[in-house]
Amino acid sequence: MKLQVALDVATLGDALSLAYQTKDYVDVLELGTPLIKAEGLSAITAIKAAHPDKLVFADMKTADAGELEADLAFSAGADLVTVMGAADDDTVRGAVAAGKKHGKDVVADMITIVEGRVDRIREVSKMGVSFVEIHAGLDEQAKPGYTIETLLEDGRQAGVPFSIAGGVTAETIAAVQDAEATVAVAGGAIRSAKDPAAAAKALKSQIR
Numbered sequence: 001m002k003l004q005v006a007l008d009v010a011t012l013g014d015a016l017s018l019a020y021q022t023k024d025y026v027d028v029l030e031l032g033t034p035l036i037k038a039e040g041l042s043a044i045t046a047i048k049a050a051h052p053d054k055l056v057f058a059d060m061k062t063a064d065a066g067e068l069e070a071d072l073a074f075s076a077g078a079d080l081v082t083v084m085g086a087a088d089d090d091t092v093r094g095a096v097a098a099g100k101k102h103g104k105d106v107v108a109d110m111i112t113i114v115e116g117r118v119d120r121i122r123e124v125s126k127m128g129v130s131f132v133e134i135h136a137g138l139d140e141q142a143k144p145g146y147t148i149e150t151l152l153e154d155g156r157q158a159g160v161p162f163s164i165a166g167g168v169t170a171e172t173i174a175a176v177q178d179a180e181a182t183v184a185v186a187g188g189a190i191r192s193a194k195d196p197a198a199a200a201k202a203l204k205s206q207i208r
């Protein structure tokens with residue numbers, strides 16, 4: 001299982017700093033959606049230039065114009081780009097077409113889909129995405145009673161490659177691996193730690 005750090009910060013300076021602190025322990029550097037909105041696609045280019053040996057994940061969360069938006073992100077240097085799993089099928093297929101053109105990967109972000117998530121995961125997988133991100137966003141996580149277990153259960157059922165995002169911590173990462181996720185995404189557990197490098201190292205050390 002790979003470890004992905006979500007650089008959920010609002011400035012390129014903060015993103016470069018967090019990436020630098022955690023680079024020895026993570027496989028994938030994710031530019032969070034707010035970062036891309038704040039700094040633009042050139043932030044993707046800057047992170048890739050600083051870390052050419054890492055996979056750079058642009059969390060575009062594209063909801064329309066899939067081919068155009070994915071093409072822009074890949075052209076800026078992204079290795080992986082997200083499209084909303086809830087988007088129109090043609091949006092997903094468009095993003096996949098851009099991925100094929102660049103020889104890179106498209107990930108369907110299943111955020112906001114709760115009911116019928118496993119069915120939609122299987123549908124988008126047939127459209128050619130490389131894997132799905134089973135994801136509870138920050139707002140969903142803040143609701144009372146949220147547990148990562150609902151994400152893991154859908155991953156076990158889906159029968160396709162998946163990542164997990166939404167509350168991956170030192171306490172939950174072992175369960176994420178047991179569910180056979182291909183990638184664990186950690187944002188707050190690293191970003192909000194007193195020592196982000198130590199937090200990333202602690203997560204990585206639990207990956208078998």
Ligand SMILES: O=C(CO)[C@H](O)[C@H](O)COP(=O)(O)O
Pocket residue numbers: 006008032033059135136137138141165166167168185186187188189
């Ligand atoms: O994409 C995101 C929000 O839309 C976050 O990067 C992702 O949810 C990470 O969450 P956490 O901070 O719980 O690890």
